[in-house]
Amino acid sequence: xxFDAIVIGSGMSGGIAAKELCEQGLKVxxxxxxxxxxPAKDYTDMKMPWEFPDMNMVPQEEVERDYPVQxxxxxxxxxxxxxxxxxxxxxxxxxxxxxxxxxxxxxxxxRSIMWGRQTYRWSDIDFEANKKDGYGVDWPIRYADxxxxxxxxxxxxxxxxxxxxxxxxxxxxxxxxxxxNDGEKFLKAAVEAKFPGRKIIIGRNANLSxxxxxxxxxxxxxCQNRSICDRGCSFGAMHSSLTSSLPAARKTGNLTLVxxxxxxxIIQDPATGxxxxxxVIDRVxxxxxxxxAKVIFLNASTIPTATILLQSANEANPRGLANGSDQVGRNxxxxxxxxxxxxxxxxxxxxxxxKGRRPxxxxxxxxxxxxxxxxxxxxxxxxxxxxxxxxxxxxxxxPGTIGAEFKEGMHKFGPWMTFISGFGEMLPNPENRVTLxxxxxxxxxxxxxxxxxxxxxxEHKMVKQIMADGKAMIEAAGGxxxxxxxxxxxxxxxxxxMGTARMGHDPKTSVLNKYNQAHEVPNLxxxxxAAMTSSACVNPSLTYMALAARAAHHAVQFLKEGKI
Amino acid sequence: MNLDRRDLMGHFALLLGVAAxxxxxxxxxxxxxxxxxxxxxxxxxxxxxLVTALADTFIPKTDTPGAVxxxxxxRFDAMMGRWASAKTKAEVVAALAAVDKMxxxxxxxxxxxxxxxxxxxxxxxxxxxxxxxxxxxxxxxGLAALMGGASFVVDPGYSRVKDLIIGLHYSSEASMTKDIxxxxxxxxxxxxxxxxxxxxxxxxxxxxxx
Numbered sequence: 001x002x003f004d005a006i007v008i009g010s011g012m013s014g015g016i017a018a019k020e021l022c023e024q025g026l027k028v029x030x031x032x033x034x035x036x037x038x039p040a041k042d043y044t045d046m047k048m049p050w051e052f053p054d055m056n057m058v059p060q061e062e063v064e065r066d067y068p069v070q071x072x073x074x075x076x077x078x079x080x081x082x083x084x085x086x087x088x089x090x091x092x093x094x095x096x097x098x099x100x101x102x103x104x105x106x107x108x109x110x111r112s113i114m115w116g117r118q119t120y121r122w123s124d125i126d127f128e129a130n131k132k133d134g135y136g137v138d139w140p141i142r143y144a145d146x147x148x149x150x151x152x153x154x155x156x157x158x159x160x161x162x163x164x165x166x167x168x169x170x171x172x173x174x175x176x177x178x179x180x181n182d183g184e185k186f187l188k189a190a191v192e193a194k195f196p197g198r199k200i201i202i203g204r205n206a207n208l209s210x211x212x213x214x215x216x217x218x219x220x221x222x223c224q225n226r227s228i229c230d231r232g233c234s235f236g237a238m239h240s241s242l243t244s245s246l247p248a249a250r251k252t253g254n255l256t257l258v259x260x261x262x263x264x265x266i267i268q269d270p271a272t273g274x275x276x277x278x279x280v281i282d283r284v285x286x287x288x289x290x291x292x293a294k295v296i297f298l299n300a301s302t303i304p305t306a307t308i309l310l311q312s313a314n315e316a317n318p319r320g321l322a323n324g325s326d327q328v329g330r331n332x333x334x335x336x337x338x339x340x341x342x343x344x345x346x347x348x349x350x351x352x353x354x355k356g357r358r359p360x361x362x363x364x365x366x367x368x369x370x371x372x373x374x375x376x377x378x379x380x381x382x383x384x385x386x387x388x389x390x391x392x393x394x395x396x397x398x399p400g401t402i403g404a405e406f407k408e409g410m411h412k413f414g415p416w417m418t419f420i421s422g423f424g425e426m427l428p429n430p431e432n433r434v435t436l437x438x439x440x441x442x443x444x445x446x447x448x449x450x451x452x453x454x455x456x457x458x459e460h461k462m463v464k465q466i467m468a469d470g471k472a473m474i475e476a477a478g479g480x481x482x483x484x485x486x487x488x489x490x491x492x493x494x495x496x497x498m499g500t501a502r503m504g505h506d507p508k509t510s511v512l513n514k515y516n517q518a519h520e521v522p523n524l525x526x527x528x529x530a531a532m533t534s535s536a537c538v539n540p541s542l543t544y545m546a547l548a549a550r551a552a553h554h555a556v557q558f559l560k561e562g563k564i
Numbered sequence: 565m566n567l568d569r570r571d572l573m574g575h576f577a578l579l580l581g582v583a584a585x586x587x588x589x590x591x592x593x594x595x596x597x598x599x600x601x602x603x604x605x606x607x608x609x610x611x612x613x614l615v616t617a618l619a620d621t622f623i624p625k626t627d628t629p630g631a632v633x634x635x636x637x638x639r640f641d642a643m644m645g646r647w648a649s650a651k652t653k654a655e656v657v658a659a660l661a662a663v664d665k666m667x668x669x670x671x672x673x674x675x676x677x678x679x680x681x682x683x684x685x686x687x688x689x690x691x692x693x694x695x696x697x698x699x700x701x702x703x704x705x706g707l708a709a710l711m712g713g714a715s716f717v718v719d720p721g722y723s724r725v726k727d728l729i730i731g732l733h734y735s736s737e738a739s740m741t742k743d744i745x746x747x748x749x750x751x752x753x754x755x756x757x758x759x760x761x762x763x764x765x766x767x768x769x770x771x772x773x774x
Contacts, residue, residue: 014722047746048740048746049740049767050735050736050737052739053643053646053647054642054647055643055731055732055735056735057647059646059647060647060649060651061649064649091619171652178753178755179756180755181756182756188611193696224750224751225750225751225752225753226748226750239698284585348760351758351759352756352757352758352759353757353758353759353763353765354755355750355753355754355757355766356747356751356752356754357768358753358755376759389765391765392734392765392767392768393730398689398695399690399694399695399696400688400689400692400695402621402622402684402687402688402691403622403623403684404626405623406622406623407623407624407626407628407743410744411735411744411764411765412765413763413765415761473608479677506637563587
């Protein structure tokens with residue numbers, strides 16, 4: 001069968017690329033390296049908690065042997081173990097003393113099945129940042145270029161949120177946002193009174209607070225407030241590639257999905273410089289195969305996208321495909337993560353509780369270097385968190401409380417507790433880099449990715465203020481801080497890898513142009529995290545999807561015009 | 565209605581108004597069922613009796629199910645065989661032995677052989693001493709610093725045993741349907757709910773958000 005386009009990767013950005021290309025009439029082949037998820041069999045969201053063995057904890061020795069990295073993700077458990085890669089089957093290397101916690105899911109839909117669903121637009125403050133302070137290269141686009149695509153994607157996937165008119169966090173096309181609980185309202189009032197310019201809003205999330213007709217057409221219904229999204233959602237309330245993008249692509253009749261197809265390389269015609277196809281290895285049989293198409297979208301996710309380009313080296317491009325700039329694999333970024341402060345709010349209303357497990361928390365948009373100066377660093381950070389009544393074992397009594405008294409304590413409502421966790425922007429740094437391990441290969445004969453990434457001085461300075469501000473905001477509400485992280489979690493655990501094939505104006509310093517088109521390979525488009533020129537401090541998935549939709553539009557246009 | 569031996573014992577306990585039974589009452593029947601191999605047990609019979617007694621002391625039957633009734637003991641046993649690492653197994657076995665040692669030293673009886681009231685009387689000071697916080701062995705960073713600060717105690721093995729029993733109980737069907745109620749499909753989120761004297765927390769799962 002002849003294909004107009006090949007999309008490598010079926011996850012968050014690949015799914016949208018496939019949908020948009022299919023809807024514009026192209027015959028599209030999506031290549032997924034993992035297995036095909038069958039919601040009827042692989043979703044476990046209809047099982048009751050007691051149906052999972054061992055309190056939903058994966059056996060300790062199995063974790064140590066097969067999941068030492070994946071198990072560090074908050075969402076890893078028995079119910080969804082099959083959605084995380086076995087680290088033992090998919091090794092990668094890092095330098096001694098520089099860990100990188102690479103969280104992965106190899107199956108249809110990729111990590112969009114288990115994502116945290118926080119969905120934010122970037123602003124011009126983000127798109128202009130590199131140019132303004134001189135780190136990295138200038139983004140070749142601004143907010144106005146991507147805004148219509150944000151609109152389109154938000155309406156399609158369904159994003160719940162509130163309208164706030166903040167320059168650093170543009171409003172979008174929202175479904176009704178979830179409501180703050182009384183503890184959060186208390187915190188919001190106190191923080192906003194003491195710190196004008198700081199806002200506490202409900203987290204914007206890709207769960208359907210209401211299902212619109214176009215959602216229902218895809219079999220999607222409203223969120224049931226279960227907060228077990230990472231098992232797959234049988235209600236289709238959470239956006240994932242599997243729930244929304246791929247079904248929409250399939251509806252056109254133009255989609256072909258091939259699973260267990262591990263992409264080894266993109267083939268380039270030396271005469272034209274164009275990509276002609278993709279060489280894959282079957283995950284199970286290890287048999288090689290080549291697929292051809294007029295356009296290639298590379299959406300394998302940030303690290304594999306870089307390794308595929310590097311593995312696609314040829315005589316004319318010995319450093320790797322589209323790598324004349326030597327930027328492929330460089331500028332790897334993640335968000336600083338787990339910078340959490342927790343405290344008790346004695347003043348919050350003690351006669352109030354809530355019902356349901358809301359699929360989002362609170363969000364405190366960036367204010368440093370926006371409405372407030374920073375303590376000697378560029379860029380900034382936001383916070384995610386929430387407030388809840390303290391209940392359970394902690395409330396049932398301390399050491400020595402056992403028996404009926406303990407059980408009675410389990411029925412008590414303690415004070416409100418809040419936690420806020422900083423997400424800090426990381427600067428692009430060419431030394432933070434993905435390369436191919438020169439000696440070690442995986443079971444498919446491909447070089448292992450080697451990930452060398454560390455925080456720099458700007459990040460370290462920012463950490464101090466993230467923690468100080470966290471404490472100050474809880475104390476502003478009369479709260480008492482009871483615990484605080486001392487440093488960020490390991491890089492990678494933000495699960496927002498970005499930057500290894502960046503967009504830019506200049507082919508000498510960037511891999512992609514303003515259309516996400518490779519400067520050196522005109523029919524190759526990259527719209528996953530690799531394309532990001534900087535990292536901002538908000539969750540990036542929405543931006544990947546908007547870039548994917550925008551690039552698909554231009555790719556079709558260029559095809560029609562005979563430019564590619 | 566199909567009642568097994570454990571169910572029957574529970575019914576008798578209810579009829580007699582007994583809140584805590586001696587461990588022997590809940591011990592597995594001796595011998596194998598005909599034609600069906602008994603699943604391999606992790607705990608020895610005496611350890612099973614001790615775990616049963618501990619579970620019953622931590623979470624006795626009241627107006628809501630107790631840990632024994634909720635099936636914690638066989639699930640704990642299965643968990644040790646299936647989930648626990650060699651290190652955890654050793655830690656748990658040692659912690660159980662230490663509880664029995666304490667009972668033998670004070671009352672010259674195994675913990676399981678003690679009357680329920682005496683078990684509780686002995687376990688309260690033991691629990692206090694075992695769960696006394698100690699400084700972490702190394703500097704914690706990231707989330708570990710946030711969440712792990714309170715998890716370093718004098719006797720981590722005992723802490724583990726207690727946590728597993730409590731965790732298994734409150735994640736059991738009995739507890740989640742009759743005590744701390746779990747709603748699998750809550751439906752619309754209610755952001756503000758007025759508490760009354762009869763209000764109880766809902767069982768949470770999968771999130772720490774309100």
